Amino acid sequence: MSRRPKSATLPSSDGFARSDNRRTLLLDEAARLFGARGYDSTSMRDIATAVGMLPGSLYYHFPSKEDLLVAVYTIGIDQMQEAVLAAVARESDPWKRLEAAAAAHLSTLLDTSGYAAAVVADWPSPAGSVRDQLVRQRDRYEETFRELVADLPLGPHQDRQFLRLALLGALNWSLAWYKSNGDSPETIARRLVAQFRAD
Amino acid sequence: MSRRPKSATLPSSDGFARSDNRRTLLLDEAARLFGARGYDSTSMRDIATAVGMLPGSLYYHFPSKEDLLVAVYTIGIDQMQEAVLAAVARESDPWKRLEAAAAAHLSTLLDTSGYAAAVVADWPSPAGSVRDQLVRQRDRYEETFRELVADLPLGPHQDRQFLRLALLGALNWSLAWYKSNGDSPETIARRLVAQFRAD
């Protein structure tokens, strides 16, 4: 459940630590590219160039492109989960808790690292054998939002299932229109959540 | 502003009409594949196979894959625009108008033809020279929603810009979770809109 491969902080005096630093760099660049262009539109050569390796060398670290995606995806989900849980723990009012969760979700999603963006950008995409595994990770993450919505006092037209779907859609779709020169992700998240407040 | 290339309804007794039927079939299959898998993940060979041509033959109808996307995209936007305007014209209450627009948007988006789905699935993607053209078409379409939201009586926490962004996000993101065996697109759209009603 750590955000980054743990050994990235080891001393670099031996081959193992250096190898791990390269692995971390590789993951970072893969996340950035998958997050910005999507899995299918990113080639192993793109990643190799970004990280300063030759294409074949990537396979020393990951057996396939799909395995690389799974690693990025898992870190991305963990980052969001960790950020949301930490943010929610500081609040007690149900709407304030949801606001905090949305702000954490969005600032992780829109940060430049791209790990969380890779998760959202490739939401339905990878049709291969890893698909079920990725979907399960997402479902587990969304469970937190289900619980947050369960505590909300609702207006007469609202229901919990579609409030959750509408909110997550509003948040995730911001990837399509967000420009980093305007409101901060936190501000955007709070203003999006505000549209669902009936009181 | 027609939904389909007009000549698809011409008699098939000469070469021109037959050629146009093939062109329409080609567009239909391209839309279905772009909508389901996205532009980058669909090859010209996929489309050729679906339409029963050889790969090189596609270039008799469209000079490039990008031109094919632009044609699909334009039809997709036109379909949504037409459906929304027709639906809105039947209502006068502001919320009922927005509901009707959302229902029209979503049933076009989730129908099996894939034209509108191709628009939404490749929202940020095509980075090439056609990008600006596609973005302009979308912006024009979203103008209708801007006007619909302008007529709404709002709650104390709401504002028109973010209500529009949140609603369109909630609607478009349904592509990520919609399964055709549950609620109808119209029902889903109305329930999503209901989450924003403060009264």
Add this chain to the structure above:
DNA sequence: CCTACCGATCGGTAGG
């Protein structure tokens, strides 16, 4: 992690 390479697939074209 590099060298050197593989077969498959990609968008696209000339000529008919």
Add this chain to the structure above:
DNA sequence: CCTACCGATCGGTAGG
């Protein structure tokens, strides 16, 4: 719209 083909690029591998 087919035949026949192009150079470029793809994910991936053997051997060191």
